[in-house]
Amino acid sequence: MTDHELSRPDSSMGLEQEQSRLLRKALQRSGVRHGDLWLRYFSIGGTVGEYEVDAYIQSLFSLPAGQRDLLAHAANELIDELPPLPRAPYLQDLA
C-alpha cells in the first residue's frame, strides 16, 4: 500500500470536515437559520432529513458529496438573497 492510497480516505474526510466547518461559518456570518437552509435544500431536491443535515452542519454526521454540494448551493442561494449592506450616500445623492 502506498502512502497515496493510505492518505486518500483521510484527506476526503478532512475535506468533508472542512466543507461542513466553512458552511457552519457561512451560516453564522449570514444569520441564515438551519431550518431555512434545510427547507431550501429540500426545495431543490435534497434527500436528507433535517435532523441529519443539522448534525452535518455541526460536523457530527457524514453526508454523500452530492448532497453536501446541494446543501452548499442552497446556503449560497439564501446568502445571495440577503439584502446588501447599506452604502454611504454621496452629497449628490442627498440633495
Added chain:
Amino acid sequence: MAQQLPLDELSTVIARIQGLLLTEEKVNSAVRLLAQAAKESVPGTIGAGVSLMDARGRRTSSGYTDRIVAEADATQYERGEGPCLTAWATEKPVLLQDIRVETRWPDWRRAVAGLPVRSVVSAPLIAGKETIGALKLYAALPNTYDESSTTLLQLFAAPAATLLSHIQASEAPHKMTEGLQASLYTRDLVNRACGVLMERMGLTHEAALQWLIRHARDENTALQDVSARVLAGTPASGS
C-alpha cells in the same frame, strides 16, 4: 408556468398528522367550558361568553353559558361596536359599570336596552402577538364589576388564549399550503430536470444534479431557474 399543483390535500394530510386540525365540535365544547368557568369565577355574573375572532374582527366561533349573553353579544357584531369589540381592538380589558350611565357604544346600548344587562367586563384573548378574541362577563346589576374583576378576568384570559390559539388552527393548513406548494413545486422541477438530463446525456441522477449545480454556479442563478430552462428545452451551454 403553472405553479398551481393539487397539493391542498397533501397539506391537510400533514396538518392532520401533526394534530393541528381539530373538529369544530371540539372547539365549540372547549369554548363553552371556558365560558362556564369564567361565569363561576366572579359572583353576580348572570352569563359569560367567549368569542373567537379572525384577523378582521369577524366572529369565527363562540361559547355562551346563557341566552342573554348570546343576544347581547350578537348585537355587538351586528352593530359593529360594543365592549368586547373594543377589548379585542384595543387589546386592553374594558369595564362597563352601568349601561345607563355609560356613554360609549350608543348604538349597541340602545339595541340591548330591553335585555337585563347592566354591567359588563371584557378581556382580550391574546396569544403571542395576536388577539384571537375576547372573554366577557355580563351582570344584571350595575357596578357588579370593578378593577379587581378586570384583573381576575385577565388572569383567566392569558392561559385560555394560549389554549384556544392551538385549537383555532383551522387556518393553519391554508397558511401551510402556500409554503408547501412552493417547496414541492421547485423540488419537482429540479427532479424533472434531472430526469431530462439523465435521458438526454445518459447521466446518473447524481451526475445530473451535479450538472445543474455547476451551471447554476457558473451563471450565478438559482438551481430552479437552470432546471426550468432545461425543461423548456433551451440548449444549455456546455452540454
